[in-house]
Amino acid sequence: MSRIPMAYTRWAVAAVLLVNAFLVVAVSGQLTNDVVDCTDWDTAFAQAFVMWALIFAAVFAWVVPRWFLPRLAARHWWWASNPKKRSIFPAVAGALMFALLFIAFPLLASKNYLSPEVGMLALPDVDSRYASCEAVNGSGFLGFAAGKAPLLRTTWALAIVMLAVFGFVIAVSASLTAWRIRSYWRRT
Amino acid sequence: MNSTLIIAIGGTGQLVLHYYLQRYLTGRAKPFDAIVIDVDKLLPPLEKVAGLLDRARPVLTDVRLPSISYWRPIAPGGKTIREALAGNSDVDRFHPANAFFGKSELEQSIAEGLFARPALSSLVKLPSDLGTMRVSGRRRIITVSSVVGGTGGGLTGPILASLASSIRTEHADETSLRSVFFGEYFQADVKRLPDAAKRFPSNVLFVLRTLQALAPAELDSFSFVSSDHGGKRDTQREVTGDYLPWPGNADPIWTGVDALPALITETTRDRQEEFAKREITLAPSESAANAATLVARRVSAVNALIDRRVIEDMSRDPVPETCWGPAFPKVLKKLVSASATASPGNSADAVCRQLQGGLQKRWSDVRRVFPSEAAEAPSKPADIVRMAWDPNALRFDAAGLRIENPADFAEIASSVLLLQALREESNVGASH
Numbered sequence: 103m104s105r106i107p108m109a110y111t112r113w114a115v116a117a118v119l120l121v122n123a124f125l126v127v128a129v130s131g132q133l134t135n136d137v138v139d140c141t142d143w144d145t146a147f148a149q150a151f152v153m154w155a156l157i158f159a160a161v162f163a164w165v166v167p168r169w170f171l172p173r174l175a176a177r178h179w180w181w182a183s184n185p186k187k188r189s190i191f192p193a194v195a196g197a198l199m200f201a202l203l204f205i206a207f208p209l210l211a212s213k214n215y216l217s218p219e220v221g222m223l224a225l226p227d228v229d230s231r232y233a234s235c236e237a238v239n240g241s242g243f244l245g246f247a248a249g250k251a252p253l254l255r256t257t258w259a260l261a262i263v264m265l266a267v268f269g270f271v272i273a274v275s276a277s278l279t280a281w282r283i284r285s286y287w288r289r290t
Numbered sequence: 291m292n293s294t295l296i297i298a299i300g301g302t303g304q305l306v307l308h309y310y311l312q313r314y315l316t317g318r319a320k321p322f323d324a325i326v327i328d329v330d331k332l333l334p335p336l337e338k339v340a341g342l343l344d345r346a347r348p349v350l351t352d353v354r355l356p357s358i359s360y361w362r363p364i365a366p367g368g369k370t371i372r373e374a375l376a377g378n379s380d381v382d383r384f385h386p387a388n389a390f391f392g393k394s395e396l397e398q399s400i401a402e403g404l405f406a407r408p409a410l411s412s413l414v415k416l417p418s419d420l421g422t423m424r425v426s427g428r429r430r431i432i433t434v435s436s437v438v439g440g441t442g443g444g445l446t447g448p449i450l451a452s453l454a455s456s457i458r459t460e461h462a463d464e465t466s467l468r469s470v471f472f473g474e475y476f477q478a479d480v481k482r483l484p485d486a487a488k489r490f491p492s493n494v495l496f497v498l499r500t501l502q503a504l505a506p507a508e509l510d511s512f513s514f515v516s517s518d519h520g521g522k523r524d525t526q527r528e529v530t531g532d533y534l535p536w537p538g539n540a541d542p543i544w545t546g547v548d549a550l551p552a553l554i555t556e557t558t559r560d561r562q563e564e565f566a567k568r569e570i571t572l573a574p575s576e577s578a579a580n581a582a583t584l585v586a587r588r589v590s591a592v593n594a595l596i597d598r599r600v601i602e603d604m605s606r607d608p609v610p611e612t613c614w615g616p617a618f619p620k621v622l623k624k625l626v627s628a629s630a631t632a633s634p635g636n637s638a639d640a641v642c643r644q645l646q647g648g649l650q651k652r653w654s655d656v657r658r659v660f661p662s663e664a665a666e667a668p669s670k671p672a673d674i675v676r677m678a679w680d681p682n683a684l685r686f687d688a689a690g691l692r693i694e695n696p697a698d699f700a701e702i703a704s705s706v707l708l709l710q711a712l713r714e715e716s717n718v719g720a721s722h
């Protein structure tokens with residue numbers, strides 16, 4: 103019987119460690135906000151953030167490398183036919199796109215480098231005034247090390263949740279991949 | 291045994307066979323058996339291809355593969371022709387050989403073979419295998435030789451006679467004997483052969499008149515190839531045989547290569563008593579440029595298979611069949627399974643790495659068979675998918691086949707992979 107490819111086993115172990123590490127850091131921040139609208143927008147933002155994190159993770163870590171690229175690109179471009187590049191390139195592209203839309207843009211808007219409309223472009227359900235909300239109380243993520251604005255705190259905390267989600271998806275994906283490869287190459 | 295047998299006589303015969311084998315390897319010729327008869331050694335590229343085919347044969351038991359045999363005529367003892375005939379090297383001593391051969395012929399080294407002197411063929415003995423070889427079961431036997439050269443000019447007649455005798459003895463009425471004769475088709479190297487201008491036409495006349503008088507009735511037809519504008523032969527390069535360039539459209543060698551499939555498929559004609567009436571004129575079936583492009587494309591695809599380390603990567607791919615189609619991963623799966631005897635503890639990943647390495651090593655040797663200009667046409671992964679992968683052709687369960695040595699396994703597996711990789715899927719039916 104063939105063994106599980108070592109590369110995938112290493113990825114799975116690394117991803118599980120990352121998940122645990124980031125979850126520990128993430129729960130150390132308590133987020134509160136006394137302004138009612140801001141609290142509602144905070145909740146809406148958090149919901150949209152987590153939902154899109156899951157969608158991006160599923161699409162860029164699973165659908166694109168496992169379904170889309172093998173069928174539509176693998177016979178035309180060498181990078182798409184290589185299993186390692188086919189996994190890494192879309193994952194990096196997805197993570198960058200996500201970071202840009204859901205972290206960088208709102209952050210830049212909160213610091214007035216971008217208009218709120220542009221900053222909250224990917225979050226149509228969250229009011230654009232959310233960018234100007236300020237923290238009233240609470241311990242804050244890592245003692246407000248990243249700033250006092252709720253958006254900032256929310257985003258940093260959620261970014262970590264997102265990483266945890268990504269880590270979890272990668273761990274599951276790597277385990278399934280290893281299992282699938284092992285089954286395919288089983289000697290008959 | 292394949293139904294077609296090509297007998298390549300002398301250097302020209304070997305050269306034509308060299309290109310025709312490339313046509314086979316790239317899927318443009320049907321399988322055939324070949325016998326090379328030459329006083330000189332077998333061309334290295336022919337040796338390489340023969341090795342490749344022999345390594346793959348135990349596994350591709352249901353696939354008809356060409357076989358290449360090399361039969362060397364038995365040369366007389368002694369350093370020079372004079373020594374061989376007279377038993378000494380004394381120029382002044384009388385010997386009847388002086389009456390039949392000129393001074394330059396008698397001084398010729400035995401190591402040089404029959405170089406441009408067909409008359410010297412009377413000194414060599416045909417390989418004994420030729421007399422015992424069975425011809426029944428063959429539909430076509432085609433000899434390829436130059437009537438200018440020593441070996442071709444001198445041995446073609448006796449070989450045709452021997453084959454005709456076997457046909458008669460075995461009552462092999464289905465066997466049709468055909469020939470490609472090359473006349474003067476290249477410029478001689480005057481440094482090596484100062485009297486070439488006289489000698490070559492004389493050789494042609496001598497051999498053709500002999501054939502006219504003595505060619506057996508079983509010789510069904512022949513094609514005669516010659517050219518007044520032939521270039522020089524790069525004999526030095528032919529000796530090593532590495533990366534020999536593809537002949538051009540006007541090159542008589544290409545005319546000879548192109549004549550072979552036509553002679554194989556041409557229907558048997560009514561017997562002609564008169565030798566000259568047996569000559570047939572064949573229309574070109576494919577241009578040399580097209581053939582060269584095909585070879586370049588196949589070489590480039592195999593290069594990509596190796597340079598991109600496709601086999602190694604495939605063992606880590608969760609969806610190999612989606613990327614590469616069903617056939618190629620199944621071929622590798624079969625090889626991974628078959629490696630159990632040679633490398634029982636190895637993972638699929640390790641076996642594929644070993645296969646990739648073996649293929650690279652094999653290709654670095656076989657690549658030299660193809661022209662150097664047959665290179666860098668860009669390849670896409672689709673070219674790998676379109677290779678003639680056939681998992682059903684691999685028969686590791688063949689009786690008596692047990693490969694226990696990992697190096698042996700790597701050699702056999704890489705030969706099989708290479709033979710399939712060099713062809714395109716659409717050509718499988720035509721060739722196997």
